[in-house]
Amino acid sequence: MGDEVNSTYVVLGGHVEADKYRLLYFLIILTIYILILCSNSVIVYLILIHQNLHEPMYIFIASLLLNSVLWSTVIYPKLLIDFLSEKQIISYSACLLQFHMFYSIGGSEFLLLAAMAYDRYVSICKPLKYSVIMSKTTVSILLILAWILPASQVAVPAGLSANKKLCSFILKGVFCNNTIYKLQCVVSRAQIIHDMVILINVALLPVLFILFTYSRILIITYRSSREVRKKAAQTCLPHLVVLINFSFLCAFDVITVQLDSDFPKTLRLIMTLQLIMYHPLFNPIMYGLKMKEISKHLKRLFFPAKQI
Template identity: 45%
Template sequence: MDVHSNITYLILGGHLQLSKYRYIYFSITLLLFILIICSNTIVLYVIYVHESLHKPMYTFVAALLMNALFGSITIYPKLLVDLLSATQTISRPACRLQSFLIYVYAACEFTLLSAMAFDRYVSICRPLQYHSLVRPQSVKLILAFAFCVPTCKIGIGVILSTKLELCKFVLMRIICDNYSLVKASCGDSTVNNAYGLSVMVLSIVPHLIFIVFSYMRILVICLSSSRDFRRGALNTCLPHLVIFLNFTIIIMFEIIQARIPSGIPHIVRLIVSLLYVVIPPLFNPLMYGLKMQEISQRIVALF
């Protein structure tokens, strides 16, 4: 506790086992951050400057890449500073803000992937209705929903956690998350845990069901269509499907390792806790930049 400013500071104890090789970890983290910024920005630039890419499908791709940049900027600058610092501290309000932004990033990723699945479903299964269902106004409403609803849900959970008093001031993490803050608090946290669990389920399960349903319908249509149709559907759906599976598996690993005690080494836990802001932000622009022909051709022309 800072007596003069009356601000509670927390120690990010997850760095304790990283001090020996801090400069190596710093270099790797900085390189990852630069690659994430550059790769996502290049694809976003290509989509922005070419009017032929101003279509709903590419608008959703751009929103997904912007969300990846948002999540990365939330974590990497503070992490880079901590890796070079002798002590890794953060004020409680800043910790709550970081956990809020991280959770919003993860929740928005699922809503955006659902929006992209809807776009592919209508395009392939109801092509005659595509332009009436996926209009520019509809895209704006879907994107507003994809960002606003998760923000509100996560915000309520963070507000609930502010009412709890802290008993522990060391978080065995290298980044802040609301679950760790609740665990470090005193008193009855039943309401917080119940709300957090319900938000986690509602942020994953409905989107998972919808995307699986969409691809089952797309698969049925493809099996009864020509080879050229199947090839075209595969080219547009494969990047999205791979990215969805990739992000879902990573998030499941993070949820399990953070909540279920196990004998997993500390360094492995730390790596797993960062995978969702390492692999998707790097992997997504590569998938869309290489696998979607209209984007890849323009990236080649750019260089």
């Protein structure tokens, strides 16, 4: 039964007039993918080579941007192949792998943002203990947990789905997300509960933690000097904007599955492309422009003549 399911091919039915606009789709997605790789990699490179950026805050930013590259790589190469293919298909086993990688890396995004929030909290609220609390060991542990915890938890529903009987072979999307549940004949209550637990662990709890830490930062900085408030705003605002942006996109990913056939196919494709295009480009722009030290190194890299 398991071998039969795993050898099954699924049609990616979310494409709109792929034959007619094949080359246009390919060029747009290829351009966006190159921009994502370049923009994120440049900032990661700057953080690696400059000693003054070897601080926990910038290490977390580099990890977040690397996470965006990984997240995009899970989707874009397959998407580019599909636009050049006559049929947009994927094996069910490969679909489950993409499903696993998409949500485990997405979960890592929330946990990395939570780690960044904790770093800002310690820096602003406990500055005298910062170097002790945010040691290299602490940073390493937080990074490892951010990548391992979601991957290990999402592996369970992916593994359970491998042997599920399929009653449909047309996926209403251009890549494998939680719409794969619509292919299965039966989705058990235990599976739904387990997915809700994962959602709480890797998304809801980190978001609540982030909101709590930033509320504490807001209360403490409100009582402090203007300089402290300015510093807090410069370092915390980009993180909050990225969190809000990513949270809305993830909420859309969940909602579209519930709407199912009531959601227009063209609109679904447009919104899906927003999810995979907008956020990976938004992060480097936000951190590159709003983080003072990173912005300074970017100007030196691209406009060296003006620094003389």
